[in-house]
Amino acid sequence: MKLRLRYGKLGKVRFVSHRDGARLWERALRRVALPVAYTEGFTPRPKLGFGLALPTGAESVAEYIDIDLVEGADIDPGDPELISAISAALPVGIDVSIGAERAASDASLQEDVTSTTWELYGPGIDAAGIDEASDRLLSAEEVLVDRVRKGRSHIDDVRPLIVSLGPDTSGTRLRAELVTIGRALRPSELASTAFTGIDPLGVRVLRTHQWIEHGGDKREVLPLAAAIAHAGRGSA
Amino acid sequence: MSSMWDQLEPLLARVQKPARYIGLEDGMGSPEHGDGKVSWLLTYPDTYEIGLPNQGLQILYEILNERDDAVAERAYAPWTDLEAELRAAGLPLFSVDTHRPAPDFDVLAFNLSAELVYTNVVNLIDLAGAPVRAADRHGADPIVIIGGHAAFNPEPLADFVDAVVLGEGEEVVGEITEVLHPWVAAGRLDRESMLRRLAAVPGVYVPALYEVTYHDWSDGGGIDSVVPRFADVPDRVDKRTVTDLGDWPYPKRPLAPLTEVVHDRLSVEVFRGCTRGCRFCQAGMITRPVRERPADQVRTMVADGLARTGYNEVSLTSLSTADFSDIETTVTGILSDRTASSPIGPSGDPIGCPTTINLPSLRVDAFTVGLAGEVSSGRRSGLTFAPEAGTWRLRTVINKLILEEDLYGAVESAYSQGWTRMKLYFLIGLPTETDDDVLAIAELAKRCVEIGKRYTHRASVTVSVGGFVPKAHTPFQWFGQNTRDEFGRKIELLRTATRRAGGVNLKWHDPAATTAEGIASRGDRRIGGVIERVWRAGGTFQEWGEHFDLDLWTDAFEAEELPLDWYVFRHRSDSEVLPWAHLTAGLHADFLWDDWQSALAESGVEDCRWTPCYDCGVCTGYGIEHVVASPVAPAGGSQGTGQDLDRGAAVPVELVDRHGRERVGTSA
Secondary structure, three states: OEEEEEEEEOHHHHHOOHHHHHHHHHHHHHHOOOOEOEOOOOOOOEOEEEOOOOOOOOEEEEEEEEEEEOOOOOOOOOOHHHHHHHHHHOOOOEEEEEEEEOOOOOOOHHHHOOEEEEEEEOOOOOHHHHHHHHHHHHHOOOOEEEEEEOOEEEEEEOHHHEEEEEEOOOOOOEEEEEEOOOOOOOHHHHHHHHOOOOOHHHOEEEEEEEEEEEOOEEEEOOOOOHHHHOHHHHHO | OOOOHHHHHHHHOOOOOHHHHOOOOEOOOOOOOOOOOEEEEEEEOOOHHHHOOOHHHHHHHHHHHHOOOEEEEEEEOOOHHHHHHHHHHOOOOEOOOOOOEHHHOOEEEEEOOOHHHHHHHHHHHHHOOOOOOHHHOOOOOOEEEEEOHHHOOOHHHOOOOOEEEOEOOOOHHHHHHHHHHHHHHOOOOOHHHHHHHHHOOOOEEOHHHEEEEEOOHHHOOOEEEEEEOOOOOOOOEEOEOOOOHHHOOOOOOOOEOOOOOOOOOEEEEOEEOOOOOOOOOHHHHHOOOOEEOOHHHHHHHHHHHHHHHOOOEEEEEOOOHHHOOOHHHHHHHHHHHHHHHOOEOOOOOEOOOOOEEEOOOOOOOHHHHHHHHHHOOOOOOEEEEEEEOOOHHHHHHHOOOOOHHHHHHHHHHHHHOOOOEEEEEEEEOOOOOOHHHHHHHHHHHHHHHHHHHOOOOOOEEEEEEEEOOOOOOOHHHHOOOOOHHHHHHHHHHHHHHHOOOOOEEEEEOOHHHHHHHHHHHOOOOOHHHHHHHHHHOOOOOOOOOOOOOHHHHHHHHHHOOOOHHHHHOOOOOOOOEOOOOOEEOOOOHHHHHHHHHHHHOOOOOOOOOOOOOOOOOHHHHHOOOOEOOOOOOHHHOOOOOOOOHHHOOOOOHHHHHHHOOOOOOOOO
């Protein structure tokens, strides 16, 4: 049996790196004694699958983890008690919102997710700037960005990586859906491209959704009830 | 109420590894400050990665927070990038628990594990917004207290700290809190009388209450006298020692960090103190007597700690864990507890990976290797031993009585049970050491590889060589440390001797750093000026290779017109007043001197845990005694006790023949 959990990473804990996050999950799952499957060999590791790395310092209400359980394990992935026990074993700021069984045929998060939605806000980002940047970038034929890959500088056209761009409902945050296939456009790179002269290290970033699109059919990995989806907004 | 998180948060986006500044560890308390509570900022003067696992700090954190009249939070030295951001933003040092600014605390308490952190202590006092010199602190400034092993000669830091705790902190932190309570309640005003009251607490040393006078440099330059300034201030300050470790099952809520740290596992202390009597070892001398934790308490603390933290690895810590009386049953018990508490899979078997037990500081013998085999799950890669010296003769000088046959027996046993790499720790620059002793290290390593090759072609030995720094309160406190050049020459001898030795890798500690350690290790109060200059010149994080700079130290000596050679490389005489003579870990000065003379006579002493008392002074002086479950030395009494020491230098015959010559250091 395989589980997929959706969780948030909000507040101080946003400074924990993706790699350290994996260690936290291992400890938390041992604490709740979930029957996690382990790899064979000299140094058995729990079989956990993490999705697309969240940049250190970014917050999220749409992180995912895949957990393989031992053969024959029978767990109700939606059990609220299980969900809250796991949340309690994780640090303050990391909370599980939804659990579901993952079909054996489902691809990994890394393979399956095609785009993610972000909100960018903070010093240097205002309503006028958001409108100007959205119009400019969306109407452009190409958006050339100088990026470093494998230690070398490349001029990339990132326009195809931008699915949508515009203000959120409050008008103060830039909401962007970005393609995750290949070398993705990082939120910090988008900020520098959208707002001239901005200090990308001062930009606050929140991931709100991860999307899977196959042959025109687009869905969220595990959708939240609307009320929960906005829970992260209050933490700004 | 008082958190600087909002100002700190934007800075964390600009620094490396920001997770080390956010707190939120499993086991973190929820410190509540309030009227009348004495607030402690327990500070580790090195990075979070090094400081977080420190057990002393975790223990005091819990004990203080259990009190109604105290509250404790933790701080660690911010790395240089965050320090620059803090200073640019005009922000002080802060706690990681609630991100409260350091100036809000009543006490800045530092845990000192090594001498090279002294400049960080000064830096952190400054970053906490207080004047660095105790004499310049007044009124609202916090009180600065140091403790830990490297505070047993606190004289180099005497001008910067208000008080020093000698020995174990479990009881004394409460007594200090009680003394500070009225001072805090009255608004931190009358510092002078508060310090006088602190000096009356056993184990607490207030340097400013002692007048130190010196001889002229033309007359030797040493200390003439150390005299209390007031009649109610004790002539001599004794260390604190808890009688029974079983009364102190801390930490009960071990801290499990959110980011990787140096010892990323549960730690449970199985005993405190060590009476093996290694003469170079300050830890063994200052933590006497041996006090074992009851075996069932160890087992409970391990089971609770693992369940609480989710770790699957535990270190059973002490100065020599194989000496714990119940080590075998404890290990077996821990392994079976873990199996019992693991979730049971559908097949009926426990699932998950088994608990790994880590046994640091192991003796060198076959019993130990057997133990290591029992606890190792998974690949057997490396095993570490510390013979410390290459010849039996020199091992009798330092009283690390590992027989040659035990040493090779342990190595053989390890290779035969599947280990492929040995790591061997040695000291160079030990008293009476000759080049033959140094070269014997290379010879010994080659023999180990030779043994290993019988079992695996991958056999290798890493020889790790440190420069010996004589420490206060040890029989070697009178010994002049080797110079930097001498250490360099000896390392070169070893490099040459191992260059063509397949399977032997040589590593060594930077001799320049060893010199700086020597300055701080046995310095007097005059060294304070040197430390302040090194700090002002930017010399923080001197424990870190990328920041250490001996020139900062030699320049500071020149500016202070102090003789570095005199402080570091000079042998001391019996009549000299040592800078820490008014402080004691309970060891009689006569005992230390006699043991120093025995060392020079190449005569060892046995472990008094299992053999008659030789009256070092600790048990008799403090009315305490060893707490040891087993009345006999373990496993036939290796490492000196109960062994025929005449055979110490005997090398197994096949190893001697193979080399076609007799082992260096064997009797002629």
